[in-house]
Amino acid sequence: KAGVTQTPRYLIKTRGQQVTLSCSPISGHRSVSWYQQTPGQGLQFLFEYFSETQRNKGNFPGRFSGRQFSNSRSEMNVSTLELGDSALYLCASSLPGPNQPQHFGDGTRLSIL
Amino acid sequence: AQKVTQAQTEISVVEKEDVTLDCVYETRDTTYYLFWYKQPPSGELVFLIRRNSFDEQNEISGRYSWNFQKSTSSFNFTITASQVVDSAVYFCALSVREYGNKLVFGAGTILRVKS
Numbered sequence: 581k582a583g584v585t586q587t588p589r590y591l592i593k594t595r596g597q598q599v600t601l602s603c604s605p606i607s608g609h610r611s612v613s614w615y616q617q618t619p620g621q622g623l624q625f626l627f628e629y630f631s632e633t634q635r636n637k638g639n640f641p642g643r644f645s646g647r648q649f650s651n652s653r654s655e656m657n658v659s660t661l662e663l664g665d666s667a668l669y670l671c672a673s674s675l676p677g678p679n680q681p682q683h684f685g686d687g688t689r690l691s692i693l
Numbered sequence: 694a695q696k697v698t699q700a701q702t703e704i705s706v707v708e709k710e711d712v713t714l715d716c717v718y719e720t721r722d723t724t725y726y727l728f729w730y731k732q733p734p735s736g737e738l739v740f741l742i743r744r745n746s747f748d749e750q751n752e753i754s755g756r757y758s759w760n761f762q763k764s765t766s767s768f769n770f771t772i773t774a775s776q777v778v779d780s781a782v783y784f785c786a787l788s789v790r791e792y793g794n795k796l797v798f799g800a801g802t803i804l805r806v807k808s
Contacts, residue, residue, distance in 0.1 A: 611794050623784065623798040636795045668736060672796075678788040679726045679745060682796060684738035 582606065584685035586671050592691045598659040601688045605652050605673030611635075612654040613682060614646060617668040626669075629654055630676055658690075666692045695720045697787050699799035706775050707807050714770040714802045716785030722746075725789045727761065727768045728796065732782040744768060775806045 585604040593599050605612050614626040625638040629648035646656040652673075658665055668689050672682035696719040706712045718727065729741040742752065744761050752759045756773045772779055782803050786796040 613794050613796070615796075615798075622800050623786075623796075625795045625797070628794050630793075635793050638795070670738065672738075672794075674794055676794070678790050678793055678795075679743065680794065681728060681740040681743050682794060683740060684730075686735065686737045689736075 584671055584673050584683055586669075586685035586688050588688060589686065590689050590691075592693060593661050594693050595661055595663060597661050598657065599661060599690060600655055600657045601669055601671075601690075603654045603656075603671030603673075603685060605654070605671075606683055609673035609675060609683070610652050611674050611676045611680070612648055612652060613672045613674075614654070614656050615670045615672065616640075617670060617687070618666075623670070626656065661692050663692050666690060695722075695725075695787050695789060695792075695797045697785050697797055697799035699783075699785055699802050701802045702800070703803040703805070705805045705807065708777060709774050710806075711771060711773050712775050712804065712806075714772075714783050714785075714804065716768045716770065716799060718766050718768065718785070718787050720787060720789055722789040722791065725787060728786040728788070729759065729768075729770050730784045730786060730798075732784065732801070734781070738784070741770075772804075775804075777806050777808050780804055780806045 613628040628636040648654045668687045670687045674680040674682040725746045727744040730738045782801045785799040
């Protein structure tokens with residue numbers, strides 16, 4: 581069974597640009613969550629999508645947005661990039677429900693110059 | 694609000710030693726779920742175990758064991774006879790029914806196992 585696939589693995593952008601990251605969940609998983617990992621703040625929840633609807637959102641500015649498609653694939657977008665957005669962005673998929681273990685992809689490492 | 698504390702930033706042990714990683718959580722919810730994840734140098738988070746708030750049974754899986762104590766709000770993880778391959782960052786995480794799949798993570802504990 582294929583795992584969670586995130587593309588691209590690495591990305592370099594400059595301040596002010598925007599970026600789109602992609603996540604393909606495990607087959608059959610309709611819940612997709614995104615997390616940001618930085619050395620200073622650790623792992624922080626960005627948002628969760630289920631059946632193309634955002635169910636939960638973390639404490640991030642509106643520059644961070646996402647969406648989910650009918651095939652459960654998800655994208656997240658960050659606009660007007662700032663230096664502080666440099667991070668590892670992790671996508672996780674699972675069956676719905678807080679008791680379900682989430683399965684993570686390898687992440688996209690975003691560097692802002 | 695939910696909070697997870699992993700007080701041990703980094704632990705170094707010699708191979709074959711036993712090591713315990715501590716996790717203390719805070720939540721007002723009576724129904725919650727606790728998880729442990731491993732993050733090797735490659736970066737992906739690997740799910741290790743889940744525990745429900747209403748199930749305080751300890752669990753053993755090979756060299757891994759978990760001790761869940763609601764009285765002290767702790768969910769500690771012990772590796773017996775550690776191996777170099779156990780070197781990784783270990784995260785404890787919490788989810789509650791109200792917030793669906795949202796995981797609140799601890800800061801992580803870096804485990805270094807030396808040969």
